[in-house]
Amino acid sequence: MTTSPPPVLPDERLASGIARLAVRYRGRFAAETIQRLVIDSYERLAEHARVRTHLVVLAEHLATERLDALAHIEGAPGVGLPRVLFVCSHNAGRSQLAAALLAHRAAGQVAVSSAGTHPAAEVEPVVAQALTEAGVDLTDAFPKPLTDEVVRAADIVITMGCGDACPIVPGRRYLDWPVADPDGAPIEAVRQIRDDINTRITDLLAGLPST
Secondary structure (H helix, E strand, C coil): CCCCCCCCCCCCCHHHHHHHHHHHCCCCCCHHHHHHHHHHHHHHHHCCCCCCCCHHHHHHHHHHHHHHHHHHHHCCCCCCCCEEEEEECCCCCHHHHHHHHHHHHHCCCCEEEEEECCCCCCCCHHHHHHHHHCCCCCCCCCCCECCHHHHHHCCEEEECCCHHHCCCCCCCEEEECCCCCCCCCCHHHHHHHHHHHHHHHHHHHHHCCCC
16 A cells, blocks of 8 residues: 655745644644645635745644644534634735734633635735724734634634625624725724724623633
C-alpha cells in the first residue's frame, strides 16, 4: 500500500506554524488536519492580499481560530462561553467595529469572531481610528474569510449587510443589524456608526447567559 505524499506548502515558512499548532493541539487533531487548515487559510487570504509580507503569520492566526472553533464543535457545543460571530461583506468595517467593541466590553466572558463573505485586503483605517478614540485596540485585526467551522461553532450569528451571501446554519440564533456602512465615510459618520453598534451591544450583552 502506497501513501500519498504530503501536500506542497505554498510557502515553506508555513512549516513552522504548522509545527507550533501540532504541539498546541496534540491529542486533539491529526497533523494532516492542521496542515490542511493552515494551507487552506493561507490560500484564502492570498486571494485578497495586496501585500503578502504578513500572510504566513495571518494564516497561522486564522487557522488557530478555525481549529478552536472545530474543537468546540467536536467537544461540547452549547457549553462554556457564549460564542458570537459578526458577518458583513468585507470584514473591514462594521463587523470589525462590532467584534472589537464586544470583545472589549465582554472582558473575556464572550468568544467573539468576525468574518466577511468577500473579505477586503485590510481593515479601513477610519474604523481603526474610531475604535482607538473609544479606547479599543484594533492593532492585530485583519479581514478574514467566512469559514464553515466558525459559523457552526457560533451560538449567535449577527449579520450586517451581507444579504443573501450570509450563511444560514440550522440551530443558530440569527440577528440582523441594519447598520450603516462606514466604507468611504468621514470620521464623524463612522463615530456615529460606532456608537450605534455600541448601543446594540449593550442590548446583546443584557440578553446573553452569564458564565
